[in-house]
Structure formats: C-alpha cells, structure tokens
Amino acid sequence: MNFDLKTLDLATAASEKCDLLLVLIPEGFKPGPDGLSLIIAQALKSGDLTLKAGKQLPLYQVPAVAARRVLLVGVGDGSARALRQAVLAASGAFKAPQTKRLVLCFAGAVAPGAVSAVVQAVAEASYVYTTTKPKAEARALGRCVVGVPHIAEAREAFDNGVALIAGIEFAREWGNRPANHATPNLLADAAKALAKWPRIQCKVYGSADVARLGMGAFMAVARGSEEPLRFIELRYSGGAKNKAPVVLVGKGITFDTGGISIKPSAEMDEMKFDMCGAASVLGTFRALAELQPAINVVGLIPACENMPDGRAVKPGDVVTSMSGQTIEILNTDAEGRLVLCDSLTYAARFKPAAVVDIATLTGACVIALGGVRSGLFANNDGLASALQDAGDAAQDPCWRMPLDDDYADGLKSNFADMGNVAGRAGGAITAAKFLQKFVGDTPWAHLDIAGTAWRGGAAKGSTGRPVGLLVHYLLGQAAVHAAMPAPPATTSATKVARVAKPAAKRAQRAKISS
Incomplete structure (x- = not known):
C-alpha cells in the first residue's frame, strides 16, 4: 500500500x-x-x-x-x-x-x-x-x-511509521508462510535479498560450516530433518566502524514437531510460527534498510526444523555446545534454547554493546502474560529499561520477569553441565536461566514472544511483533550515540608532547645511570 x-x-x-x-x-x-x-x-x-x-x-x-x-x-x-x-x-x-x-x-x-x-x-x-x-x-x-x-512537524513520525510497516509486514508474511514455503534455505534466501539494500551484508553458513564452529547443540536439533540447517548472519553498518554493534538473535525453527518428545496433533500446524523470532530479525533489518540509522546491528538466525526420525536426538542424549558446556537433552521439544545457546556464544565474537535474543520459547510465558505483553528477561537494568520504554513507545509492550539464580537449580544434571529443562514450575524463567549461561557479562536480554508473535483461532496469523519494539530500541540507541560528545581531536602539538614526554624520561634515566 x-x-x-x-x-x-x-x-x-x-x-x-x-x-x-x-x-x-x-x-x-x-x-x-x-x-x-x-x-x-x-x-x-x-x-x-x-x-x-x-x-x-x-x-x-x-x-x-x-x-x-x-x-x-x-x-x-x-x-x-x-x-x-x-x-x-x-x-x-x-x-x-x-x-x-x-x-x-x-x-x-x-x-x-x-x-x-x-x-x-x-x-x-x-x-x-x-x-x-x-x-x-x-x-x-x-x-x-x-x-x-503541519507536514514538517509530522514528517519524521510518518517516515518512521511507513518504515515500520515495511518491516512488520515482512515479518508477518514470513511468519505466516507454511513450513514448506519457509524452509531454512528459503529463510536464508530472504536474508540474502535484504543484502541488496545499502549498508546490509549477509553470510549464510551450511551444515559443514556449523560443524567447524562446534555448534553441537544447534546441530543436534537439526539431525532429525531432511532439510539442511542454515546459520544466517546479517550485518547493518550504519555507525562508525569502532562502534560496538547490537546483536539480535532470532530463533528460526521453521517447523517444530517436538522431535522425539512429539507434540499433540491439535494445533500442531501453528508450529510453523516457531520461526517468528527469526522473522522479527528479518523484519527489523527491512525497517533499518528504509530508515538507515547511524548504528551498527548484527542479526543472527539459527534456522532448522525439529523433526523425529531415526537420526533425531533422543531424550537423555548429551551434546557439547559451542561454548564447550555439555547439555543433557531431557526433552527434545525444548529445542529453541539449544539453537539459541550456540548463537549466543557466536555473538560474543562481535564484542557487542548488547545482545537481544527473540524467541517463541515457552508455553509457560503464554500462561504468565497471555497475548498482550512479551516476556522480558535481562541481566542489565539499563538494557531492560531501554527495551521496556521502546515497547511502550511502539505499542508493542513487554514485561520484565525475574532472573534469580535460585531458578537455575532445576537445570542441574548428573550427566552433563546442565539439563535443557527444569520442570514445569517457572518454565519461562528457567528457560531464560539456561540461555543466561551462554552470555557471560555481556549486556543481554531475552524476549519470549510465544504469546505475542501470532494469534490463533479465527484471526490466526502472525502479528509481526516485536519488530516495532526492536526498531524503536535501535533508533533510541542511535540517538544516544549521536548525542555523545566526540572524542577530542588530537592536535599535532599534543602528538609531539606524547612522544616527547617518554623520550625525555628515558634521557633523564640514562643521565642518572651514567
């Protein structure tokens, strides 16, 4: 339109x-x-x-x-x-x-x-x-x-709104696609198409590349599918080269049967929406292509299907993640955290200012917050506040949930560094605690969009959330960077003084020693 x-x-x-x-x-x-x-x-x-x-x-x-x-x-x-x-x-x-x-x-x-x-x-x-x-x-x-x-007063808001529409509709269309029209390879093609826009680059890694990276958790999820996995890396370079990027990680399970821990058949068709985290990253980059803000952003999408066959990972199997931590897979339907954890480890190579992962991760979050607010978990108060404010401004709200260390107790395993589930109680929180084990001290947030990414029933379809929240957050960060004073210019005299001072000290030491 x-x-x-x-x-x-x-x-x-x-x-x-x-x-x-x-x-x-x-x-x-x-x-x-x-x-x-x-x-x-x-x-x-x-x-x-x-x-x-x-x-x-x-x-x-x-x-x-x-x-x-x-x-x-x-x-x-x-x-x-x-x-x-x-x-x-x-x-x-x-x-x-x-x-x-x-x-x-x-x-x-x-x-x-x-x-x-x-x-x-x-x-x-x-x-x-x-x-x-x-x-x-x-x-x-x-x-x-x-x-x-008055057009002049409304122009910026209008342009932002139109750009958001482009991003949200891009996310909705990919979220709505049937799984046979949104395979990992087709998702990678969509990312490559975005690289035709200025400042956007795309790399796509196949199974052999992912194996070389040591992404054992990601590979374990993909083992049961005939569709080959894809690891998608998008970069938007709008800021200075020395500015640390924000990394967005989107869960890209293009269809989720639950694997060997297979789901009930009722409404299983809606598991095509399990890649809405990935769709939101694609949609955010589509909006960035229109807006061209002064910020650096990396998008990572681990894309695969979770299917049951003779090669599929089994409950009780232990896999080694890219971080070197071992994981006992107690439930193969808790697969999203497995593809995300290796992506979070990979994100560290960009030395990011912040990492935000987006995933249709847990039914527990739907029970807690319904379809109104996305669940927000964060290890950094500033990042949490910025995301919550962005969600409010975008009318794409989220709600911060706790991350107390006690919630991680249920992830303990007798056979690995951790299990991938911790029981039903507090399931959205324990899933976030699992992911937290792979981010270290980097400012990190996790958005559980299981209740907000799509609607069921007569109005069944993708919502495009949380593209609005993410774009508002990135525009806010770009504004913060723009408002920061530039480092003082180094004059020739200053450079001479910096060189001369150590030289004078060396000469003084030589004089004393003689």
Whole structure:
C-alpha cells in the first residue's frame, strides 16, 4: 500500500476525492466555520456521536464533500494508543472492497507518535497474506493519504511509521508462510535479498560450516530433518566502524514437531510460527534498510526444523555446545534454547554493546502474560529499561520477569553441565536461566514472544511483533550515540608532547645511570 502525507484541515479535506474520508476527532474538539466542523458539532450536540476512542458515525454523500463516504471517529485523548484503537475499530469501513483510496484527517492537534500510530494501524488492519493465496484476494486498499495541520512537524513520525510497516509486514508474511514455503534455505534466501539494500551484508553458513564452529547443540536439533540447517548472519553498518554493534538473535525453527518428545496433533500446524523470532530479525533489518540509522546491528538466525526420525536426538542424549558446556537433552521439544545457546556464544565474537535474543520459547510465558505483553528477561537494568520504554513507545509492550539464580537449580544434571529443562514450575524463567549461561557479562536480554508473535483461532496469523519494539530500541540507541560528545581531536602539538614526554624520561634515566 502507498502512504502519502499532506497538509489538510477539515475545510481542505472536504475537497479530497476518495472512497472514504476518515475524520479523527479528539475530546475537546473546537469546530471551525467549515461544513464538516458544523456537522461534527451538531452530531456531538445531539448525542449521535461521542468522542470515546472508537465511537463512530457514518455519513454518505455529504453535500460539499468530495468523498463518497465519510466516517466520523472519536479518538478520545488523541494519544497514539487511543488513535490506534480508534482506527482499528473503524477498519471494517476501509477494508471493504470498494475502498481503494482512503483519506484520514486529524480534526485537532496531532500528539507525538500519532501519525506513526495511525499509518501502522491502517496497515495492520488491511494486511492480507498473499504468498500462497490467490492474487485476487490481495489487499483492496491501495492508497492512504494522511492529512495533518503541519507536514514538517509530522514528517519524521510518518517516515518512521511507513518504515515500520515495511518491516512488520515482512515479518508477518514470513511468519505466516507454511513450513514448506519457509524452509531454512528459503529463510536464508530472504536474508540474502535484504543484502541488496545499502549498508546490509549477509553470510549464510551450511551444515559443514556449523560443524567447524562446534555448534553441537544447534546441530543436534537439526539431525532429525531432511532439510539442511542454515546459520544466517546479517550485518547493518550504519555507525562508525569502532562502534560496538547490537546483536539480535532470532530463533528460526521453521517447523517444530517436538522431535522425539512429539507434540499433540491439535494445533500442531501453528508450529510453523516457531520461526517468528527469526522473522522479527528479518523484519527489523527491512525497517533499518528504509530508515538507515547511524548504528551498527548484527542479526543472527539459527534456522532448522525439529523433526523425529531415526537420526533425531533422543531424550537423555548429551551434546557439547559451542561454548564447550555439555547439555543433557531431557526433552527434545525444548529445542529453541539449544539453537539459541550456540548463537549466543557466536555473538560474543562481535564484542557487542548488547545482545537481544527473540524467541517463541515457552508455553509457560503464554500462561504468565497471555497475548498482550512479551516476556522480558535481562541481566542489565539499563538494557531492560531501554527495551521496556521502546515497547511502550511502539505499542508493542513487554514485561520484565525475574532472573534469580535460585531458578537455575532445576537445570542441574548428573550427566552433563546442565539439563535443557527444569520442570514445569517457572518454565519461562528457567528457560531464560539456561540461555543466561551462554552470555557471560555481556549486556543481554531475552524476549519470549510465544504469546505475542501470532494469534490463533479465527484471526490466526502472525502479528509481526516485536519488530516495532526492536526498531524503536535501535533508533533510541542511535540517538544516544549521536548525542555523545566526540572524542577530542588530537592536535599535532599534543602528538609531539606524547612522544616527547617518554623520550625525555628515558634521557633523564640514562643521565642518572651514567
């Protein structure tokens, strides 16, 4: 879909030719002398319209209004959250097949983040999965014009919103693909395609490369599948070469049967979504390609299937991870942590400023937080706060969970350095404690997105989360780096003094010794 930003008020919006004019009206609305303002004022006075977020009043072929249909929509306090809620509530009107061109107009001041929230809500509501569906069912809405009082004030938020849409929809499309259309090799091809953008590079490692790296835990998971594993390394180089990167690690289990510890058949089709962590890394890089921020980012994706066959890893098997630590695999359905742990060890070679892994890791996190917030675990308070703030700003929220050392007791094993599971109690936490054993002192966070990466039921499909959270976090880090004072320039005189001082000391020592 194409988005345009345009200077519009209610008077000028009335002359916009479109299939639907969506007027976003905040509490405290002040009517002007134009026709639309008078209609809104009368509707409010008569009680036919209230301004609680999502309340609507449809109008048809209004005199002196070029739009065929007009929808007056209350947006409450006009915050980004309220606007998103209101646009989603009105989505039935612009998802209709006859709506090809949509104009949204703010009937009041525009709050920070409002424009970004509006365009993202329109895209979210009108998204249609297309990879394996007939093209005739593609999204009907082709253009959306966003009218604001002042373009200059809204431009950055608009551009960020459009870039986020590109990233989120990229993640959604790959998350929604059936497993036979999203094999590890196809996932690697998607990453390679991103390398066509400026500042992005991609390397893909095969089974022999991974064996040379010593990724025994990752290889163990892939053993039962005929599809060869792929280890994907993406780099976005937007910052100075000496700036440490942020490393994102995305779980890429393209289908999870549970292995020998096989899952129940009910809803097993949804295990195609077990690569949504990987999809979120791809989506984040797609957004970085649009935004080109001044930051360095590395994306790592261990991609494979978890299948049961004669070569599959068995409960009780012990494998050696890339870190050299041994792992007793007590449950082959706890495979995500096995592919992630070797990737976390690999991440250390970049000497990162921070590492964030993203994974549909545990059903326990779904029980704890449902589908509203992703689980956040971190060994660094600053990193945790930055991610939580980014999630709030992106309306892609997370919630920090504990990482007390006592939770790791259940991972003890009689036959290896650790087991890969610790029982049902606190399962999301013990999974995070397992991963923590592979990060050392590096600032690290783990996002468990098992409850937020996709929806089931009638609305089954990928959400594209947490691309919004990750992109907001990276943009925030880029802003922090930009605000840091540059190191003082080294003048010629200073250089001479640095050389001369030791030389003078050596001469003095020589004089004393003689």
